[in-house]
Amino acid sequence: MLRLRDGLYLTSTAIVSRPLRSLLTLLGVAIGIAAVTLLTAIGEGLRSYVLDSFSQFGTRIVAVHPGKTQTGGMGGLLGSVRPLTRADAEALRQLRHIEAVVPVIQGNADIKYRQLTRRGDVIGGGYQLAEAWRFKLALGSFLPPARDGRSPPYAVLGAKLQRELFGSDSPLGELIRIGDTRFRVIGVMEEKGQMLGFDLDEVAYIPVDWAESLFNREGLMEIDVVFNSGTSSAALARRIKSLLHERHGAEDFTITTQDDMLASLDRILGTLSIAIGALGGISLLVGAVGILTIMTTTVAERTAEIGLLRAIGASPRQVLGLFLAEATLLSLAGGALGLLLTGMLLGGLHLALPKMPLALQPAFIAGSLLLSAVIGILAGLAPAHKAAQLHPVDALRGE
Template sequence: MQFHDGLKLTGSALLSRPLRSLLTLLGVAIGIAAVALLTAIGEGLRGYVQENFAQFGTRNLTIRPGRSQTAGLGGLLGSVRPLSIADADALRRLPHVEAVVPIIQGHGDVQYGRLDRRIGILGSGHQMAQAWRFRLAMGEFLPEPRDGRSPPYVVLGHTLHEELFGDANPLGQRVRVGGMRFRVIGVMEEKGRLLGFDIDDIAYIPVDWAQRLFNRDGLAKINLVFNGGTRAVTLGERVRRVLIERHGVEDFSLTTQDDMLRSLDRILAILSLAIGALGGISLLVGAVGILTIMTTTVGERAAEIGLLRAIGATPRQVLGLFLGEALLLSLLGGVLGLLLMGMLLGGLHLLVPGLPLSLQPLFLLLALLLAGLIGVLAGIAPARRAARLQPVEALHCE
C-alpha cells in the first residue's frame, strides 16, 4: 500500500463521521489552547517583571532592618537597631558604590490652595533620581543636604503635578505635604505603573523631613547602586562588615536584584505550573477521547481491516494506518487549538489592553509536537489491536 493511498484512507475515515471527529478534535484543541495561552501569559508576566526592574538598573543591592532568618533564643530576644541616615553615609564611602538612597515611605495629604489629594510620599536621598534612572520633566531633583539638614523642597510626580497644577508651572510654588510646607523645585517625567503601583502619583521629599513627618527614627530601607568593577556578592560582604561594625550585630538583611528576580521567577514558575496542570487535564480528556474513538473505529472497521489484510496489507501497514489516523486527529486538534488560542489572545487584548502577553514561536511548535505525541500515545493500543486481527476472523465481522 502506497503512502498516498494510506493518507487517502485516513482522511476518508475521518470525513465519514465529521461530527464525531470534530468533537474529538475539540478535546485536544481546548487542552492545547489552554496550555499555550497560559504559557503566553506566564512568559509575558516574567518579561513584564524583568522590564520593570531593569528600568531601575541591574546592579542594585537593598538593605533592610531586621534579619530574614533568626537562630537561637538570643536572636529572638535581641533588639534590632534601625538603619540610619548615618549608615547610608558610611556606605556611600565604600569603593565601587555609585549611589546610596535612604528611603522612608508612607501616605499623606498634599494640599495646594483649595485642592487636597491623598498620595504616596517618598522620603529619599539626593541621589535617588541618578540611582533609579528617573528623569525630570522640569526643574531639578532634591539637592544634597547642607550641614546635615535638607531644605524643605519637594519634587512632584507627573500625575500629582497635573492634578494640582494642570498646565501651570509649579516651580517655586508652596504646597503642604502632611501638614508641612514645602517648595516645589521639580517635576518628574511620566514613569507609569510598577507592579500595580502608580509611581507618578508620588511626592518626593528629603528623607530627614520624612523622618519628622512620619515620626520615625530609622529608615525603611537603603538602596545601593554599584558599578561594574565589583560583584554583588563581594560588595555585599563589604556592606555587611561596615554595618556589623556600626551596629555590633548583624541585625539587617541584604537582598540583591538578582535575588528578587529569582524569587519572582520561582513564584511565576510555580503559578504557571499549577495553572498549566489545569490545561493538562483538558489534554488528558482529549487523549481519552482519541483512545475511545480509535477503539470504537477498530470494532466498526473490522471487515475493512480483514479486506486490507486479504489483499496483501501487512500488520505493520495496518498499524501505521490507524496510528496515522490518531496522529492526524491530534494534529488537527492542535491546529484548531492554536487558532482558538489566537482568538482568545485577541479577545484578551481588547478587554485587558495592559495584560502582558508573550507569544513565542517555539512554544507554538512545541504545542503541535505535544498534540502529535498525545495522538500517537492514545492511538497505540487500538492500532496494535487492529494489526493483530486475523483476515478470516475480521471478514466474518461483516
C-alpha cells in the same frame, strides 16, 4: 503489501467519511491546545512583566533593610536591635566602587495645594534617588544635597499627582503642604506608570530627614546602594555586611542583591507559569479521551475492513501504522485549529485588555503542535494495537 499512497488514502478517507464525529474530536483537541497555549502565554507575559518592572531600577543595586531575615520576607517588618540610620548611609557612601547611596523612608500623608487635598504616597529619599532608580525629570530639578546637616524643605511630584493638584499650570516654586509641613515644589518626574500595582506617578518625593520628622521614625526603611562595574554584587554585599556589622556590633540587618531578588522571582514565576499551563492540560486530557473514544469505535466499525486488509497481505505493523496515522492526523488538525483559536482569543484579549501582559513565543507554537501529535499517538496506540492483532479470518467472520 500495502503501498504508502494507499495507506494515506485510506487514512484521509476514514476521517472525511465521518465529518461530524471528526469535527467534534478536532474541537476537543483544539480547545485543549488553545487553553494550554493561551494560559502559558499569560503566565510568561506576567513573568516578563514582573521581571522588567524590577529590572527598570538597574541590575547593579544592593538593598539593605533593618532586621535580620532568615527565610525571606520583607526586611523592615522585623524588629532590629539597632535601626538603620542616615549615618549608616553616609558610611556606606565611603566604600569603593559606589556610585550612589539612597536612604529611603516611605509613608502616606495628605497632600494639599490651596483648596485641593488628596491622600498620597510620600517617599523620603536622598538627593541621588533619581539617579539611582533611573528616574527622569519632566520639569525642574530633583532634591538637592543637604546644607549644614539639614535639607531644604523641597518636594518633587509625580506626573499624575502634579496634574491632579495643578492641572496644566506649572507647579515650580509653588508651596504645598504634606501633612503639617510646607514644601516648595522644585520638580516634576516623568511618567513611570505602575509597578506591581504601585503607581509611581502618584508619589511626592521629599528629603529623607524631613520624612523622618513627618512620619515620626527613628530609622530608615531601606538603604539602596548602586555600584559600578568595578565590583560584583556579591563582593559589595560582603563589604557592606562587614561595615555595618562593625558599626552595629551585630548582624541586625538584611542585604538583598538585585541578582538574588531577580533569580528568586524568576524561579517563583517560572513555577507559576508551569502551574498555569498545567491547568490548561486538563482540557488536553479531555481531547485525548475523545481521540481514544473515536479510535476505539472506529476499530469496532471497521473490523471487516481490517480483515480484508490483512487478507490481501497487509502486515500487523502496517495496520497499526494506519490507525496511528489516523489518530495523529486528527490531533495535528486539532492542534492547528487550536492555534487558530488561540490567535483569535489573544487578539480579543489585546483589544479588550490592552495592558494585559501576553508573551506568545514561537517555541510555544512548535511545542503545541508537537504536543498534539504526541497526544494523538498515545490516545490511538491501544485501539491501533487492537486492530493490528485481529486475525483476518476472525475479523471477516465477526463482521
